[in-house]
Amino acid sequence: xxxxxxxxxxxxxxxxxxxxxxxxxxxxxxxxxxxxxxxxxxxxxxxxxxxxxxxxxxxxxxxxxxxxxxxxxxxxxx
Amino acid sequence: xxxxxxxxxxxxxxxxxxxxxxxxxxxxxxxxxxxxxxxxxxxxxxxxxxxxxxxxxxxxxxxxxxxxxxxxxxxxxxxxxxxxxxxxxxxxxxxxxxxxxxxxxxxxxxxxxxxxxxxxxxxxxxxxxxxxxxxxxxxxxxxxxxxxxxxxxxxxxxxxxxxxxxxxxxxxxxxxxxxxxxxxxxxxxxxxxxxxxxxxxxxxxxxxxxxxxxxxxxxxxxxxxxxxxxxxxxxxxxxxxxxxxxxxxxxxxxxxxxxxxxxxxxxxxxxxxxxxxxxxxxxxxxxxxxxxxxxxxxxxxxxxxxxxxxxxxxxxxxxxxxxxxxxxxxxxxxxxxxxxxxxxxxxxxxxxxxxxxxxxxxxxxxxxxxxxxxxxxxxxxxxxxxxxxxxxxxxxxxxxxxxxxxxxxxxxxxxxxxxxxxxxxxxxxxxxxxxxxxxxxxxxxxxxxxxxxxxxxxxxx
Numbered sequence: 289x290x291x292x293x294x295x296x297x298x299x300x301x302x303x304x305x306x307x308x309x310x311x312x313x314x315x316x317x318x319x320x321x322x323x324x325x326x327x328x329x330x331x332x333x334x335x336x337x338x339x340x341x342x343x344x345x346x347x348x349x350x351x352x353x354x355x356x357x358x359x360x361x362x363x364x365x366x
Numbered sequence: 367x368x369x370x371x372x373x374x375x376x377x378x379x380x381x382x383x384x385x386x387x388x389x390x391x392x393x394x395x396x397x398x399x400x401x402x403x404x405x406x407x408x409x410x411x412x413x414x415x416x417x418x419x420x421x422x423x424x425x426x427x428x429x430x431x432x433x434x435x436x437x438x439x440x441x442x443x444x445x446x447x448x449x450x451x452x453x454x455x456x457x458x459x460x461x462x463x464x465x466x467x468x469x470x471x472x473x474x475x476x477x478x479x480x481x482x483x484x485x486x487x488x489x490x491x492x493x494x495x496x497x498x499x500x501x502x503x504x505x506x507x508x509x510x511x512x513x514x515x516x517x518x519x520x521x522x523x524x525x526x527x528x529x530x531x532x533x534x535x536x537x538x539x540x541x542x543x544x545x546x547x548x549x550x551x552x553x554x555x556x557x558x559x560x561x562x563x564x565x566x567x568x569x570x571x572x573x574x575x576x577x578x579x580x581x582x583x584x585x586x587x588x589x590x591x592x593x594x595x596x597x598x599x600x601x602x603x604x605x606x607x608x609x610x611x612x613x614x615x616x617x618x619x620x621x622x623x624x625x626x627x628x629x630x631x632x633x634x635x636x637x638x639x640x641x642x643x644x645x646x647x648x649x650x651x652x653x654x655x656x657x658x659x660x661x662x663x664x665x666x667x668x669x670x671x672x673x674x675x676x677x678x679x680x681x682x683x684x685x686x687x688x689x690x691x692x693x694x695x696x697x698x699x700x701x702x703x704x705x706x707x708x709x710x711x712x713x714x715x716x717x718x719x720x721x722x723x724x725x726x727x728x729x730x731x732x733x734x735x736x737x738x739x740x741x742x743x744x745x746x747x748x749x750x751x752x753x754x755x756x757x758x759x760x761x762x763x764x765x766x767x768x769x770x771x772x773x774x775x776x777x778x779x780x781x782x783x784x785x786x787x788x789x790x791x792x793x794x795x796x797x798x799x800x801x802x803x804x805x806x807x808x809x810x811x812x813x814x815x816x817x818x819x820x821x822x823x824x825x826x827x
Contacts, residue, residue: 313507313516314381315485320580321519327579328571329514329599336602 372435376721381485383504387435394429395445395503398438404481404507405441413479413506422472424448424494424501448501449655449676453723454488454524455543456705456713458687459532459616460695461498462540465491466525468498470608473515477600482509486517488524488549489723496700512594515603519580522572523549526610530573531555533614534563537684540706547717552577568610618685636815643811644738644767645669647822650809651765653733659709660740664690664702670736671701678732680707709740710748727762735763738820742771742778745792752791752800760804766823770797774817794819 317325375386375393383401387394397405408414417423426445433442454462465488473483483505490502515521527550531539535558542550556577563569595603632640644666648656656670661679663686670677679702681687690704707713712726737759744750759766771778772794773787798807805823812819 313484314383315516315520317514317516318519318580319586320583321522321576322514323583323593324576324579325514325518325603326593326595328575329595329603331571332602332606333596333599334602336605337598339605 372433374435376719377489377717377723379718381502381504385435389433393445393447394433395426395443396435396439397441397443397504399440400438401504401507402440405504407479407481407508408503408506411479411481413476413481416475416479417472417500420471420475421495421497422468422475422500424492424499424503426503443503445501445503448492448494448499450678450703451724451729452493452678452703452705453543453713454528455541456707457540458684458691458704458706459529459537459540460688460691461493461704462488462525462529462532463611463614464695465498466521466529466611467608468500469521469525470604470611472500473604474608476506477509477604480509481506482515483517486521486524488543493703494700496694496698496702511597514595515600518603519552519576520549521607522552522576525549526572526607527552527555529611529614530563530569531558533616534559534569537616540684544713544716547722552580566613568606568613572607572610616688618688633815636813639814640738640769640816640818640820641666641669643813643820644736645673647767647809647820648673648675648734650822651734651767651824653765655732656734656736657730657732657763658736658738659707660737660743661690661704662686664693664704666736666738667702667704668699670734671699675701675734677702679704680709682706682708709744710750730762732763734765734767735759737766737768739769739771739777739818741768741797742775742781742792746778746781746789752797753803756801756804760825764825766805766825767820768801768823769813769818769820770794772817 372387372389375388378386378395382398383404384395384397387396414423418425424445426443429442429444431439431442454465457465468491469483469486473486476482484507485502485505487502490500490505491498492501493499523546528540528543531542531550539550539558542554552573556574559569559573564574648670653670653675656667656675656677658664658667658670658677658679661667661681662683663681664679667677667679667690679687679690681690681704684706687704687706690702694700694702694704707726713723715721715725715728716723741752741755744755745752759768773779773782773789773792801807801821801823805825807821807823809822810819
C-alpha cells in the first residue's frame with residue numbers, strides 16, 4: 289500500500305515536469321530569474337505555509353476567546 | 367480583410383496574442399487564435415467580471431469580427447477608452463506603489479481562477495477615476511501546474527527595483543524608466559541600493575540575490591527550464607512580493623515647491639480673488655479636459671475638477687505630486703491625475719522608433735491649459751524667451767489661462783537675487799505681444815493685493 293502511494297507521488301511529480309510548457313508567454317523570463325525563482329519559491333512557499341498556519345491558530349484562539357467572553361456575558365446577563 | 371482606414375497603435379506589437387488598432391477613430395483590440403483558450407477562460411471563468419467589478423481591469427465589449435486585421439483574428443474587442451495615458455516615469459512614489467499592488471492583486475485573483483498574468487509591465491497600468499487599472503485584456507494565460515511565474519523578472523524590474531530605489535536611495539530615480547524601457551536592470555538597482563538593504567530578507571532575495579543569479583546564468587543555457595514551482599511556492603512568491611511592496615515607504619518632505627503656498631506673498635484675500643478669476647475663466651471656456659502646468663499640490667486643479675473637468679495636474683516636484691496624489695486618493699477625487707513633469711524637458715517619445723510611449727505633445731492638444739505662477743520660472747529661472755513659451759503653449763492647448771508675474775513681484779525678485787538681470791524683455795507689454803502672435807486675449811484680470819495679471823486666451827485658428 290505504502291509502495292503504491294509512493295509510486296503515485298512520483299508519477300504526480302513527474303507529471304508536473306511534463307506539464308511545464310511555455311503557453312502563450314512572449315516575454316523572456318530570463319535564465320537567472322527562472323532558476324532563482326525555483327529556489328526562492330521553495331523557501332517562500334514554506335514561509336507562506338507557516339504564515340497561514342499561524343493565522344489559522346490566531347483566528348481559532350480569537351474565536352475561542354470571543355466565545356468564552358460571550359458565555360461570560362451571557363452568564364452576567366442571567 | 368485588412369482595412370485600409372485602420373492603423374495599428376505603435377506601442378502594441380510585442381505580444382503575438384493580439385494588438386490594438388484604431389479604425390475610424392475608435393480603439394479596438396484584436397485577439398489572435400493563438401490565445402483563444404486563454405481569452406475564453408478569462409471570459410467564461412468569471413474572472414473578467416470579478417476584476418471589472420473591483421475596478422482592476424478595463425471593461426470591454428466584443429465587436430464585429432469583420433473588423434479583423436488579418437486571418438489570425440479570433441475576436442475583436444472594443445475596450446473602454448482611458449481618458450489620459452500616463453507613464454511610470456511620470457508617477458509619484460505612491461502611484462507606482464499602488465500600481466504594483468494592483469498588479470499583484472490581479473495576479474492573486476487570477477491564480478484563484480486557474481490563470482496568471484503572463485506579463486507585469488508597469489505600462490499596462492493606467493490611472494482611471496483615480497485608481498490603477500490593468501488595460502491589457504491579453505495579459506492573462508491559463509496557469510500550468512508547476513510553471514514558475516514567467517513575469518517575475520519583469521515585476522521586479524518594473525515595480526520592485528524602482529520602488530526600492532525611490533524609497534531607499536532617492537525618489538528621483540523613478541526617472542530611470544525613461545532610459546530603461548523594460549524597467550530598471552536588477553544589477554544596476556542592486557549597486558545603487560544602500561548596503562542596509564542587504565539586511566532586509568525581501569530586498570536581499572528579490573533584488574540582490576536575484577541580480578546575482580541573473581549574472582551567473584547570463585551565458586548558460588544548460589539545465590534551463592527544468593524544475594518547477596509548487597502551487598504553495600507560487601502563492602508564497604506573490605505573497606512575499608506583496609508584503610515587500612507594502613513595506614516600502616517614502617514620505618514627501620517640505621521641498622522647494624511642496625510648501626510653496628506657505629511661502630508666497632499671497633494674502634488670503636488675494637488667493638481667494640485669484641481662485642474667483644480662474645473659476646470664472648474656466649466657466650467661460652468650458653473645457654472637458656485641463657492640464658494644470660506647475661500645479662504644485664493641486665490647489666487650482668481642484669477648481670477644474672469641481673466643475674467635472676478631467677484635470678492632469680503636472681508638477682516638477684515629486685513631493686508636491688505625492689502630496690497631491692495622496693490628497694486626491696484620500697478624498698476619492700478621481701478627476702485629478704497628478705503627474706511629475708519637468709516642462710523644460712517634457713516626456714519625449716520613447717521605445718521602438720521613439721513611438722512606443724508618446725511624448726507629452728502627442729497626448730495633446732488639451733482643451734485648456736493653466737499656467738499659473740509659472741511664467742517667471744520658465745522665462746527667468748530657465749532662460750526661455752517669452753515667444754518660445756507662447757509657441758510651446760500654443761502647441762499643446764486650445765484655451766489658456768496664464769498668470770503674468772512682473773519683476774516687482776517678490777517671487778521674481780527672489781529669482782533675480784543671486785543672478786544678473788539679463789531679461790530686459792520680461793515685462794507685461796512684451797508678454798502680451800509674444801502671446802498675441804499665437805493667441806487671442808479674451809479676458810484679463812488683475813489679482814487684488816498682488817501685482818499679477820491673469821489672462822484667458824484662445825488659440826488663433
